[in-house]
Amino acid sequence: MPTIAAIATPPGRGGVGVIRISGPEAGAIAGQLCGRSEPWPERRAVLARFMDEEGATLDQGLVLYFPAPHSYTGEDVVELQAHGSPVLLRAILARALDLGARMAGPGEFTRRAVANGRMTLDQAEAVAACIDAATLRAARQAERHLAGEFGHFVSGLMEEITHVLAHVEACLDFPEEDVPAPLFGELRSRVERELLAPIEASLKTAAFGERLFQGATVAIIGAPNVGKSSLLNRLAGRERAIVSDIPGTTRDVLEVEFEVAGIPVRLADTAGLRDSADAIEREGVRRARQAAGSADVTLLVADATRPETWDVDAPADIRLMNKVDLVETPGAWAEAFLPVSAVTGEGIDQVVEAMAQRLEAMPAAEEGLVVTRERHRRLLEQARMRLEAGLAMLGDAASLDLVALEWRGAWSALGEILGLGDVEAILDRVFSEFCIGK
Numbered sequence: 001m002p003t004i005a006a007i008a009t010p011p012g013r014g015g016v017g018v019i020r021i022s023g024p025e026a027g028a029i030a031g032q033l034c035g036r037s038e039p040w041p042e043r044r045a046v047l048a049r050f051m052d053e054e055g056a057t058l059d060q061g062l063v064l065y066f067p068a069p070h071s072y073t074g075e076d077v078v079e080l081q082a083h084g085s086p087v088l089l090r091a092i093l094a095r096a097l098d099l100g101a102r103m104a105g106p107g108e109f110t111r112r113a114v115a116n117g118r119m120t121l122d123q124a125e126a127v128a129a130c131i132d133a134a135t136l137r138a139a140r141q142a143e144r145h146l147a148g149e150f151g152h153f154v155s156g157l158m159e160e161i162t163h164v165l166a167h168v169e170a171c172l173d174f175p176e177e178d179v180p181a182p183l184f185g186e187l188r189s190r191v192e193r194e195l196l197a198p199i200e201a202s203l204k205t206a207a208f209g210e211r212l213f214q215g216a217t218v219a220i221i222g223a224p225n226v227g228k229s230s231l232l233n234r235l236a237g238r239e240r241a242i243v244s245d246i247p248g249t250t251r252d253v254l255e256v257e258f259e260v261a262g263i264p265v266r267l268a269d270t271a272g273l274r275d276s277a278d279a280i281e282r283e284g285v286r287r288a289r290q291a292a293g294s295a296d297v298t299l300l301v302a303d304a305t306r307p308e309t310w311d312v313d314a315p316a317d318i319r320l321m322n323k324v325d326l327v328e329t330p331g332a333w334a335e336a337f338l339p340v341s342a343v344t345g346e347g348i349d350q351v352v353e354a355m356a357q358r359l360e361a362m363p364a365a366e367e368g369l370v371v372t373r374e375r376h377r378r379l380l381e382q383a384r385m386r387l388e389a390g391l392a393m394l395g396d397a398a399s400l401d402l403v404a405l406e407w408r409g410a411w412s413a414l415g416e417i418l419g420l421g422d423v424e425a426i427l428d429r430v431f432s433e434f435c436i437g438k
């Protein structure tokens with residue numbers, strides 16, 4: 001294995017910047033870089049000077065040495081903590097490359113950790129998820145995955161399949177007529193109870209889980225001047241969109257990020273939908289329709305003081321009746337619209353609640369482990385399909401070997417979540433999404 005190196009901290013200036021080196025030459029390269037001939041003490045910070053090829057000091061910092069196998073990658077790892085200057089960090093990295101390290105590819109440190117059995121593939125994905133998490137709720141889920149909870153769930157299912165298969169294999173050894181009849185019923189209920197039920201339950205969390213990490217989009221649409229921009233400002237908790245009593249003020253789509261039940265949401269304010277002679281406003285209306293078309297949730301806003309805006313049939317996920325502070329009693333719209341006021345804040349909590357429901361956010365209190373990645377969901381679905389295919393054929397001894405084939409397929413699909421199987425191909429796919437230095 002060649003020794004690899006990369007800057008592990010993000011681009012830009014900071015108090016500290018870290019360069020990571022991993023591989024058999026890591027200690028030696030760091031030694032030459034710092035002009036140190038004696039070996040590095042294990043996992044203890046050493047103050048050192050980082051030097052260029054002429055021996056001139058580039059920077060001072062700390063060196064941490066983690067010998068194999070007890071390191072992040074399972075190889076010898078050195079972390080150089082320099083000052084967080086991009087210029088210095090690049091110069092130190094260049095020196096490490098001169099001394100024989102190779103520039104690490106995206107996610108290569110974590111990939112080596114997987115290859116060396118330091119973590120399973122789902123845990124490696126959780127490393128990326130931890131870093132990418134945009135909300136605390138997402139970060140908490142990522143941490144549970146990183147700790148191996150999801151991997152534990154999956155390997156539990158695999159173990160159960162192995163037990164079931166052992167029974168099937170045992171029957172295969174019987175002469176056909178001797179297979180005890182109650183066995184099929186037992187196998188069936190065991191597969192349903194111990195495998196299909198938990199897989200089903202976890203798949204139910206996937207829509208929420210994927211949104212937790214990828215985020216969702218919500219578009220606010222409606223006629224001009226109903227208070228769309230005011231509502232966006234209210235929901236986002238700050239003044240972002242320009243509010244005015246002049247219809248047609250908002251033209252371009254304006255997005256703000258905020259959280260609904262821990263899900264990162266991009267909330268889009270749009271131009272009021274109307275026919276306009278103004279070319280720019282017309283383009284705004286076109287973009288508004290486009291934003292509504294691609295949004296996960298659309299919020300249609302109407303104005304309690306203007307009955308012509310109470311369009312009950314307009315397609316929308318949630319309908320809001322704004323400016324209820326201006327009317328005494330709800331109008332004929334009461335059935336179809338949630339009453340709100342962007343000015344007083346009335347009804348805003350209910351809007352957020354309605355969005356959370358639409359986004360299938362479960363209450364945080366009941367939150368179990370959540371399926372967070374499309375890759376995991378697809379493999380769980382595949383496992384479910386193969387388990388069901390096996391069940392459909394279960395009934396006579398003659399087809400038992402076909403049943404076993406399906407259930408072995410289910411086992412492999414689950415194994416792929418953990419990175420078993422055609423390892424290299426799976427790793428290529430997963431790690432292409434990583435950033436360098438991880």
Ligand SMILES: Nc1nc2c(ncn2[C@@H]2O[C@H](COP(=O)(O)OP(=O)(O)O)[C@@H](O)[C@H]2O)c(=O)[nH]1
Pocket residue numbers: 223224225226227228229230231242243244245246247248249250272322323324325326340341342343344
């Ligand atoms: N009284 C009252 N006025 C509102 C409310 N929401 C918006 N407005 C007013 O309605 C006008 C249009 O608001 P704006 O947010 O620009 O509407 P948009 O064209 O739909 O984006 C402005 O004068 C706002 O101050 C509300 O809930 N109550």
Ligand SMILES: [Mg+2]
Pocket residue numbers: 228229230241242243249250269270271272
């Ligand atoms: Mg507006």
